[in-house]
Amino acid sequence: MGKTMNSPSLAILRTLGLLSLLISSSLSNANTHPSYLTKEYCSSVVEQFVGAGMRSLDKYVNEHFNPEYKGGIRNTIRFLEQRLEWLNECNAYLVDTNNAYVFHSQDDTQNIFSAINELTRELQHVRSGVEYRDDAGNNNPAPFIKRRFATLAELVDRHHTRLLMKKQFQ
Template identity: 70%
Template sequence: MNSHSLPLQRALCFLCLLFICGNSNAKTHPSYLTPAYCDGLVEQFVDSGMRSLGTYVNEHFNPEYRGGIRNTIHFLDQRIEWLNECNDYLLDTNKSTVFYSEKLTRDIFAAIQALSRELQHVRQGVEYPDDTGANNPAPFIKERYVELAELVDQHHTRMLMKKQFQ
């Protein structure tokens, strides 16, 4: 081996290490994630998911029925997981977010988590006394739902306007 090939070999080894390390840090996403899949997931949440959630909160919520609360918490936690997965994918591939903007996406995620957390408190037996002293968590749950609904409506309105001007 001559003295000229040694620096070249070291440079090649260094480049190979960079290539290997660079690839091992690359973020991989499940193959089912596509922009169309994520759009469909968001549409389902904005449309039937929010409608179903609204019906539960406004018509069927009862703090005595822990099963319904548990199911709603599971629904919210599952949706936040799915939407986060899509959001990560879209940020990495399309440089976009699942909802209209990064700020709105963060706000909607925070509102979903706040509603889930409030429901968890009710499920754990936290008392919400009303003016008469009776336990009445419904207004607090409705308030969290309304906050989420308003944010989702902002996204929906902006998307409709965007489609109108395309």
């Protein structure tokens, strides 16, 4: 018959096996991020959204929004969804690597993400034909869209003001 291992050797092998399983499972569960994600890249994504992105949204909502033009609404929805995806990706990266958030704090980040989602959802309703009756009985979604945008703009403006203050005292 074959030799049997003594119990200390068997215990060591079992411990090593268990240890290797734990290490390999924690490595496979570790968050991995694309190589292009850096703190500088994420700062530029936020800066673009806070600057040119918000100016573009402001111009669309306050000057060009028309519920009859579904293409413009579709493009704006895509713009918001894409920016939210980029911001979420950067936020996940920053949380995992720097214990930071794309917008000052976890609360600020979640509030801005929620405001983007609310504006997107309202635009989707308009695009799908939901009617927003005003006091005269006309379909007028513009005040609802403007209100959602105003909420987002206020939150983003607070973030922007914080950034400017931080730069001023550096």
